[in-house]
Amino acid sequence: MIIPSNPYNWQRVNPDLFYGRIELANNLVNRLANGKSFGITGGRRMGKTTLLRRVEKDLLSYAENVRNGGLLVLPIYLETIELPNLSADSIYQEIARQICDKLNHHTSIIVPNCQEVKATNFKEYLGTITNLIKEADYRPQIIFIFDEIEGIIASDWGRQFFPYWRSLISNTPDLDKYLSAVFSGASEMLEIGRDIGSPLANVLDWIELKPFSLDDTAKFIREASHHEWADNFVEEVYTLTGGHPFLMQYVMEIVSNYDSAQAFQSLENAKKQFFNNKKNQFENWCKRFDNSTRAIYARLVDQVSLSRRTMIAEFGTETDRRLSILAHTGVIRLEEETDMIMISGSLFKEWFTQFGSIEVTPTLANQVDSLLKEVERQLRQLLTNHFDKKQPTWLQKHFQKNNQQKWQEIIRRAKKPAEANLDNQEVLKNTDLGDLFELLSIGSEWGELHRSNFTKLNYDSKTAKSRLEERKNHLVFVRNKLRHVNESDLSIGDLIKGQAFCTELLEYFATNRPRTLDV
Structure with a gap:
């Protein structure tokens, strides 16, 4: 069945085709x-x-x-x-x-x-x-x-x-x-x-003004066309457009010109036509986002949803303003009751994934570097608290027994004589990020550390350990580039992923509050 009279025309303002408001x-x-x-x-x-x-x-x-x-x-x-x-x-x-x-x-x-x-x-x-x-x-x-x-x-x-x-x-x-x-x-x-x-x-x-809800999208699609479109089709239109009035008008104008029995295929055709003829609309939207705003959107692309608190921790004090710009444009939704943020509209998401550009800027690099330093501080606090419960010089004995080369490097960094005794705090102050992660994973200690700090990675200790290894490898890679002023070797994806891993770990550490170190 073809809709007898197509009510949709995205080029014309029609106050009689009025829904949602x-x-x-x-x-x-x-x-x-x-x-x-x-x-x-x-x-x-x-x-x-x-x-x-x-x-x-x-x-x-x-x-x-x-x-x-x-x-x-x-x-x-x-x-x-x-x-x-x-x-x-x-x-x-x-x-x-x-x-x-x-x-x-x-x-x-x-x-x-x-x-x-x-x-x-x-x-x-x-x-x-x-x-x-x-x-x-x-x-x-x-x-x-x-x-x-x-x-x-x-x-x-x-x-x-x-x-x-x-x-x-x-x-x-x-x-x-x-x-x-x-x-x-x-x-x-x-x-x-x-x-x-x-x-x-x-x-x-x-x-x-915000995009339409799913209920208002359904009314716009069904009542305007006088056709009882299936629920799964309405939901697909909503997922594709995010309830954005212009995008809904555009795709429904095309869909309504074809047999409703082929609705999903017509919707796919409408999507292709948009990318062929109207993708400049998305280019214009994206031009209004500064680099950090684009980076925030890119971070959301890989997630079902993220909390506002997490986003602020990752992107700093200007995050709220940038989230408002994205929500104002209609490409994300802010759920006030849950304080969660999610992508709105797979059409823009798909365009952004292919064509959205983000530059690696000093601001973003500095933000990630600052987070990495905080991760190092928190790791040292966590490990000091853990090993001090066992013995004040537990780490010295561990390195002297298992890795003499690493122990000599620690002594050299601490500017101490070879026969010196260092407490756990002093050892950790002179240990690199990668070695801090390795200390978390010591077989005899991992079980206790996993239960007290890392169950959110996964309740299964082996799976959690594997995920911690993934975070270690990526963060050490990013840290080494930043500390040697080689941020040009990092992609925007490297930085955003590093930023996400840092924020995630800092949230885990917040549940365990050891004494603050003088570092």
């Missing part, structure tokens, strides 16, 4: 009409314009219903990227033009010439308009909808634009109660919302 749209209409203002952020093609066009449509309907009751609601929609020669004056002239058109269409109010409105007299113009509306026995509510404000942010005059609008909607007596606004944008808008110094940060209610 109906409650949000209703809430926006109600609160905008009551004087509240909003900032809406969302990644590229996350459905911001569709939401705003739906809000505009519902506001126009609401305005019709309340006009006879004396409330005059005027929604003013500004798609700034469509304005020719974008400037502050062109924005205010467009606002004035729309106000004039709406008042002329719905009332008998005679309005002043909108062509004379500029940035310098806009507040005065609004005062005149609201007074004229009140004189006509209406209570005005003018709602400004700014779609895609990036052009304003990038302009020289944008620096004055937002403080001006803060004043208009929140600090202009006898006028601000009649005004409300919604400002919408992508990453730049996200930064405005999170910058405590931003003029709009604390006067707007902020909303971040």
Whole structure:
């Protein structure tokens, strides 16, 4: 069966094809009409314009219903990227033009010439308009909808634009109660919302659009097409797209052109067409990620999920901000209840695996080097605590009996005479990372160390020992390159894997807190 009428068109904004955000749209209409203002952020093609066009449509309907009751609601929609020669004056002239058109269409109010409105007299113009509306026995509510404000942010005059609008909607007596606004944008808008110094940060209610849930994806696929797609097909679309509105529209537009009995094959064809024709969308997304953000995503690619705590331990204090950027774009999900992070959308994951580029930077190399040093410190603490329980000079006797060459090297590093006696702490201070791992694996000691520290590697001691060996080999390899300033010989995968192993081991060591060494 072929869908009789294909409802999907990723190139066209359609406020009637509206799913997943109906409650949000209703809430926006109600609160905008009551004087509240909003900032809406969302990644590229996350459905911001569709939401705003739906809000505009519902506001126009609401305005019709309340006009006879004396409330005059005027929604003013500004798609700034469509304005020719974008400037502050062109924005205010467009606002004035729309106000004039709406008042002329719905009332008998005679309005002043909108062509004379500029940035310098806009507040005065609004005062005149609201007074004229009140004189006509209406209570005005003018709602400004700014779609895609990036052009304003990038302009020289944008620096004055937002403080001006803060004043208009929140600090202009006898006028601000009649005004409300919604400002919408992508990453730049996200930064405005999170910058405590931003003029709009604390006067707007902020909303971040996220990809659809599985339930909303099912409604979008089934209700829009009037076809009862199988559960496993819906789940496959959700897995592929991560619930991203644009990606769902794209693949469903192609799938709906073919026999639904061949749905999975059509979905595979849609995926191939995307990579052939639209992969530049992913390139544009990725360009907005700095190197460390890409490294964080690359780390997640190899995992089903990771905790936020683990990610912060691996990537440092800026991790939260970078995770927010990835979530804002729609390529990861942050589960607030569990504090877990996971990949969202196998389509982007597959593209990134093939084409995503990450450079080995000093920042990342330094981060891994710092983690390696901490692993060494913690290993020494753990081993000192363990062997001191046996005998203060247990390690000296061990090396003298089993590896005289290594013992001579330890004595030389410690700058001690050959006949010196060294306690366990002194021996460990002069032992390399690889030898520290070897001491963990001593046959007579491994059983106890495994039970107290390494069962998370595996409850089976042999399997855990094998996995510890894997970590030792990789971390020693990475450490040697970094200590000899040969990080150019390391791939990004080497560093990310090393970073992951370090963080994992440090979590294990945290369960055992021996005394701190002076190292």
